[in-house]
Amino acid sequence: MNAxxxxxxxxxATISAVLAALISITDSIVNNYGDxxxxxxxxxxxxxxxxxxxxxVTLAETGIFIPSACGGRGSCGECKVKVTSDIGPHLPTExxxxxxxxxxxxxxxxxxxxLKTDVAIEVPEYLFKVQQYxxxxxxxxxxxxxxxxxxVKLSDGAEVDFRAGQYGQIEVxxxxxxxxxxxxxxxxxxxxxxxxxxxxxxxxxxGGIVTTYVHEHMHEGExxxxxAPFGEFFVRETDAAMICVAGxxxxxxxxxxxxxxxxxxxxxxxxxxYFFGARTExxxxxxxxxxxxxxxxxxxxxxxxxxxxxxxxxxxGETGLITEVLDKYLKEIVPSDQPKEGYLCGSPGMLDxxxxxxxxxxxxxxxxxxxxFA
Amino acid sequence: xxMSPEYVKAQANMQPGEITSDGFLGxxxxxxxxxxxxDEEIMASLGITFEKAVERMHYLMDEGxxxxxxxxxVDGRWVVRVSEARGFLASPFEDGIFRKVNAxxxxxxxxxxxxDVLLFSELSIHLMEKYHFLQxxxxxxxxxxxxxxxxxxx
Numbered sequence: 001m002n003a004x005x006x007x008x009x010x011x012x013a014t015i016s017a018v019l020a021a022l023i024s025i026t027d028s029i030v031n032n033y034g035d036x037x038x039x040x041x042x043x044x045x046x047x048x049x050x051x052x053x054x055x056x057v058t059l060a061e062t063g064i065f066i067p068s069a070c071g072g073r074g075s076c077g078e079c080k081v082k083v084t085s086d087i088g089p090h091l092p093t094e095x096x097x098x099x100x101x102x103x104x105x106x107x108x109x110x111x112x113x114x115l116k117t118d119v120a121i122e123v124p125e126y127l128f129k130v131q132q133y134x135x136x137x138x139x140x141x142x143x144x145x146x147x148x149x150x151x152v153k154l155s156d157g158a159e160v161d162f163r164a165g166q167y168g169q170i171e172v173x174x175x176x177x178x179x180x181x182x183x184x185x186x187x188x189x190x191x192x193x194x195x196x197x198x199x200x201x202x203x204x205x206x207g208g209i210v211t212t213y214v215h216e217h218m219h220e221g222e223x224x225x226x227x228a229p230f231g232e233f234f235v236r237e238t239d240a241a242m243i244c245v246a247g248x249x250x251x252x253x254x255x256x257x258x259x260x261x262x263x264x265x266x267x268x269x270x271x272x273x274y275f276f277g278a279r280t281e282x283x284x285x286x287x288x289x290x291x292x293x294x295x296x297x298x299x300x301x302x303x304x305x306x307x308x309x310x311x312x313x314x315x316x317g318e319t320g321l322i323t324e325v326l327d328k329y330l331k332e333i334v335p336s337d338q339p340k341e342g343y344l345c346g347s348p349g350m351l352d353x354x355x356x357x358x359x360x361x362x363x364x365x366x367x368x369x370x371x372x373f374a
Numbered sequence: 375x376x377m378s379p380e381y382v383k384a385q386a387n388m389q390p391g392e393i394t395s396d397g398f399l400g401x402x403x404x405x406x407x408x409x410x411x412x413d414e415e416i417m418a419s420l421g422i423t424f425e426k427a428v429e430r431m432h433y434l435m436d437e438g439x440x441x442x443x444x445x446x447x448v449d450g451r452w453v454v455r456v457s458e459a460r461g462f463l464a465s466p467f468e469d470g471i472f473r474k475v476n477a478x479x480x481x482x483x484x485x486x487x488x489x490d491v492l493l494f495s496e497l498s499i500h501l502m503e504k505y506h507f508l509q510x511x512x513x514x515x516x517x518x519x520x521x522x523x524x525x526x527x528x
Contacts, residue, residue, distance in 0.1 A: 069459075075393055077462050077471070096471045097462065177396045177514070184459070205457050206478045206493050207514055209396075247443050279444040307444055321442060347458035348473070350442040 039085075039120040040064070045128075055081065055110040055119070065130040066123065067169070067230045071183040072111040079110040085120040087113060126232070133158055133226045138197070140218055143285040146204040147249055148214055149189065151197055152224055159195035160228060162188060164260035165235065165253040165343075167371065168198055168228030172213040184210040185230065187345065187371070189252035191259045198226055199256075203249040233345070233371040235261070240339040240367070241271035245326060245354045247278060250345035251286065253371075257343075258293060258300070267297040273334055276304045277322025281313055303329065323353045330361040342368035380467065381406050387466035388510075398466060398501075400512025413508045416519045422528045428503045430526045431494055435477045445478075451527065453482045463497050467505065472497040481525050492517065492525040 033051025038059070040047070049058050056072045056079050059065070070076035077097030083106050090098070094109045113119075135152035143149045152170075154160060162168075167187040174180055190199030205211045235242070235257055244254050254274060261267045278284050283306075290302045305318040305325040318325045334340070342358045344351050351370050358368055377385070385406040388398035402409055417424060438454035440446060445455040459474040473496055481490040494502075498515055501507040509516040522528065 073393075075463055096464065177390070177400075179390055179396070203457075205459055206455075206476055207495075208459060208476075250443075277442060277444060279441070279446070283444065307441065308447060321440070323442065347443055349439050349456075349458065353442060 033116045036115050037118045038115070039118070041122055041125070042084075042120075044125075049115065051115045051117070053115060055108075055113045055115055055121075057111075058115055059110065060132075063131070064123070064127060065132065065169075065227050065230075066110050066127065067185065068111065069169070069183065069185050071171075071181065074109065074111050077109065080107050081110045081113075082106065082122040083108050083113070083119060084122060085118070087117065087119055124232070127230075129161065130227060130230060131160075133160060133198070133228065135198070135224050135226055137218060137220050137222050137224055140214075140220055143201065144283055146215075147285065148202050148204075148218075149199065150202055150214060150218070151190065151199045152226055154196050154198070155223075157196075160198060161195065162192055162229030163234040164188075164192055164256040165233040165371075166229035166231040167233075167253075168200070168226045168230065170200065170210065171225040171227075172210050172218070175213055175217050178209055178213075182209045182213075183227070184208075186249070187231075187233075187252040187256070188229070189255045191256060191263060193260070193263045198228060199252075201249040201252040201255075231371050233343075233369055235343070236341060236369065238339075238341065239270055240341040241273065241334065242343055243273050243275075243326075243330070243334070243340050243358065243363070244343040245275045245277075245322060245350075246345045247276065247322060247350065248283070248346075250350075251276065253345050254343070255286065262293075262297070268299050271299050271301070271334075271338065273301045273329065274303065275322055275326050275329070276302070277325070278304065278306055279308050280306060280310050281315060323357050326354065327357045327360070330357065336361075340367070342370075344368065344370040346370075377405055377407050383468070384466045387464075387468070393464050393466055396514060398507075398513055398515070399510035400514075400516060402510030402512060404510075406507070409508075409510055410506050413519060414506050417506075417522075420519055420523050422519070422523055424502060424506050426528055427522050427526060428499060430528065431477070431499050431502075434479050434526075435475070435494075435496070435499070438477050438479070447482065447485055450485055451481065451483055452525075453480045453485075453487055454478070463495070465497060465500060467501075469504070470500065472500060479525055481527065490521070490525050492521050 035048055036051040038047040047062050056066055066079045068079040074093050091112050094112050134155040138153040139151045141149050167185050169183045169185045171181055171183045186200040188198055189201045190197050202211055202214045204215045246254055294300050294302045305322050306315055307321050309315040309319055340363050342363055344354050355368055387393055390397035434454050437448040438456035443457055445453050448454050455478045457476055462471040464471045475496045477494055479492045481488045
């Protein structure tokens with residue numbers, strides 16, 4: 001056999017190996033940024049970290065979790081951090097997610113910023129309390145045809161400290177055609193006093209990666225990671241009547257809030273009007289416990305409304321879109337001279353529609369609280 | 375068919391893990407322009423235009439939004455639920471970002487659901503409207519021309 005048949009492939013293999021080694025050496029030299037310092041909130045914290053990775057991941061490795069609904073893939077635009085030192089211009093991958101004001105204030109997407117030099121940033125103080133918890137799915141059950149209640153028991157005796165109304169990010173493993181672990185954010189439905197559990201209400205979003213996993217694959221006993229608590233949606237302690245509006249899985253933060261107030265003996269301190277919208281009876285849930293809550297607490301008023309009640313169902317409650325029912329109550333039933341605060345949970349469209357109704361009834365924007373999705 | 379640099383980049387962005395975990399192409403290994411050309415042919419053979427389909431999808435999305443995340447019956451012919459998840463999706467053609475708004479449209483003559491469902495997002499309407507891209511075979515958000523015709527009643 002001709003030796004050339006072996007020499008040519010061997011030569012190509014040798015050249016490839018040399019090139020790979022050169023690339024590896026060059027990469028380690030060019031991309032070695034050494035140690036860098038992250039100065040947080042004007043010296044409140046200083047972190048010595050290894051440079052080269054993105055800020056979101058680096059901060060998470062030191063136990064500071066910036067909210068991120070996409071897990072750092074640059075698609076959700078949530079991991080915003082204000083940078084107060086010079087780290088160069090915004091990248092094309094950041095600009096679409098930032099408003100003019102945010103661009104002028106040098107707000108950056110932390111998943112897109114590679115740490116190459118010392119950097120100073122500002123983050124909300126509450127993020128220092130956010131932790132990653134390992135847990136086990138203790139229970140998962142249907143509360144409607146498309147909403148599941150999931151309770152996670154924290155592992156290793158861990159305890160979580162959160163305010164009713166806040167949210168957590170749950171992480172699901174790869175499945176089917178989904179090749180990566182995926183995180184999404186959901187409001188806690190559990191009570192803060194139960195420090196060893198986190199509960200969520202998860203509605204199936206057609207085509208949604210995490211909701212499909214929860215509805216079709218998740219089982220009791222499986223391990224799960226939760227990063228929590230996030231968000232600044234919680235009750236402001238005033239005497240104003242709380243006007244709360246939700247639909248579907250937007251029930252979660254309110255359930256947590258109401259039971260928290262009961263646990264703290266605060267349910268009789270102020271009027272609470274809770275408006276919950278659904279399409280038909282099969283979309284309603286926790287009805288009995290909310291009615292019981294209404295019977296036991298004079299200040300708590302629960303108004304469920306169906307937009308399309310089924311014929312012959314005998315529904316005797318309110319009908320119409322929740323915004324129409326809210327409008328009716330603010331016009332005719334809730335005392336008009338009572339100071340009011342709005343508490344909303346839902347999509348931007350739902351929030352905008354509710355805020356328009358509240359504004360019409362002279363409720364002030366700065367007293368309407370919500371966790372807008374984006 | 376030769377692809378422009380814009381389409382080469384878009385096809386790269388459509389791979390799993392780039393913009394979405396499972397990508398836009400499913401099991402389809404054809405060049406992007408061939409996928410589009412083949413779907414344009416199927417749409418034409420079914421006698422439906424992209425413009426008409428997109429117009430109806432916009433209409434149903436707008437009507438569905440009025441349900442504030444709950445399903446609504448539209449014109450007594452469809453049950454539409456529009457839902458929104460946190461965050462945005464970038465267009466693989468790098469020409470914009472879109473909220474994660476999905477519409478689930480079920481044909482329901484006389485208000486009776488038939489099980490014929492079309493699922494689309496704000497981004498998928500944009501890709502259809504501007505590029506005639508219905509996504510690759512096997513993609514979870516692939517919009518089949520036959521479903522467009524049947525569910526949208528075109």
